[in-house]
Amino acid sequence: MLDLLKSSAKNLYLKHEKNIQEKLPSGWRWVSIGEIADMVCRGIAPKYSLESDEIILGQTCIRNNLILTENGRSHAPKKLTDKWLRKYDLLINSTGVGSLGRTAQVWFEPSKLVVDSHVTIVRATDKKNALYLGSWAFEHERYIESLHTGSTGQTELPRDRVKAIRVVLPDAGTLDEFNAIAEPSVKMIVANQEENKRLIEIRDTLLPKLMSGEIDVSKVDLMQLTNNH
Helix, strand or coil, X not given: CHHHHHHHHHHHHHHHHHCCCCCCCCCCEEEEHHHHEEEEEECECCCECCCCCEEEECHHHEECCEECHHHCEEECCCCCCCCCCCCCCXXXXXXXXXXXXXXXXXXXXXXXXXXXXXXXXXXXXXXXXXXXXXXXXXXXXXXHHHCCEXXXXXXXXXXHHHHHCEEEXXXXXXXXXXXXXXXXXXXXXXXXXXXXXXXXXXXXXHHHHHHHCCXXXXXXXXXXXXXXX
């Protein structure tokens, strides 16, 4: 599903990026991220607390273009903030060699979820542009990484450089066609992530009992289980 999402977006922008002098189709245009985003900013400084129901995500939570909420930590908020994540926010790791440039997008309805100050939030003004922008970013991580400042070990991705990134934006009709493919795809990806989490929880619950002998599998009829499935 993720590969389908990337390839669908690539079919729209790739030939225009290869020849930036080429005239764009009617209704298409080159835009900077700053022109199409309400928010381009870093997250907040963490204040960890086991008693909070707010979760803060760091750079380890952004991997393979997916958000790993299980890697987040409880965080005590100082106040309500518009930096609480929203659906379709694009997240960009913005500090350090090896992490800087990795991207992911919020494809679920988040609740009391924030990122720390090592991650940049990009919030599209028009949600119609959001999934396309996210898919574009997934395929341009090396380019995003190249925009860093500083030396090895001290690299940072400045907000102004993110805002200045230029993207070819299709017309409204083309974006509607893309979103008709993208929206079901991301729903399925999220569903698969949730199912994987449930399976891991079941494994982590059962494995210690199996190892300790609390659950006796010696009398399980494997043939019957096979036939049932």
